[in-house]
Amino acid sequence: MVLSIGYGRFAAAVNSLLVTILLCLPLLCPFALCLSATAHAQSTPAQSTPAQSTPVKLAILGDSLAAGYGVKPGQSVPARLEAALKAQGRNVTVINHGVSGDTTAGGLDRVDWMLADKPDIVMVELGANDALRGLDPAAAERNLDAIIAKLKAAGVTVWLAGMLAPRNFGPEYAQQFDGLYKRLAEKYNVPLYPFFLDGVAQDVALNQADGLHPNPKGVDIIVERLLPFVTKNLDDYAASVRRPARP
Secondary structure, eight states, X not given: OHHHHHHHHHHHHHHHHHHHHHHHHHHHHHXXXXXXXXXXXXXXXXXXXXXXXXXXXXXXXXXXXXXXXXXXXXXXXXXXXXXXXXXXXXXXXXXEEEOTTOOHHHHHHHHHHHHTTOOSEEEEEOOHHHHHTTOOHHHHHHHHHHHHHHHHHTTOEEEEEOOOOOGXXXXXXXXXXXXXXXXXXXXXXXXXXXXXXXXXXXXXXXXXXXXXXXXXXXXXXXHHHHHHHHHHHHHHHHHHHTOOSOO
């Protein structure tokens, strides 16, 4: 009899507890789900941030040497340089802003138009036509100075490609002209590639019939010699903006 009464009371207590748990389930479930999700998140390895997929835009502001005078579009320096960079796995677009016959004054007139492409980096390759025409080196220096200043004011990274004057204008002219690139590079603290036609100038096998413009083989030599300069400064640029130079 006593056992029967005790069992009845125990059963009632158990039933009461079950009812209470059932009534509380709607409140407990969200909390349980939250705990489950948290535990899952903690047990799942963090996903790595995807690599930068937006290409670095490198524009070459230049004359016929950049434009690709006398060669097919795919054989121009910008096109061959982009191909060489992509072969290294670098996510870089090289924009051709070369205009045949352009002087430093013409390049200055085109800066705003070129900036519409929103380049990250601009390599300034100008001055050959100033030298061929015997124009005042001081004027060329002022124009290049203004170009660099304008690009820097727009927040663009600037690289400078140098040129050498023809020697038929005499040593004084050559000295004034040749030295202007180093002066500008030091003034603005920009990387300088000393001579754009290095390894190609005056080599008959690497130039077109005019003796001034590189043929496709000459373009390949220019790109081969220019590439270490470009890759080093791309890495420096990437470090400065904390952006990977590779995809």
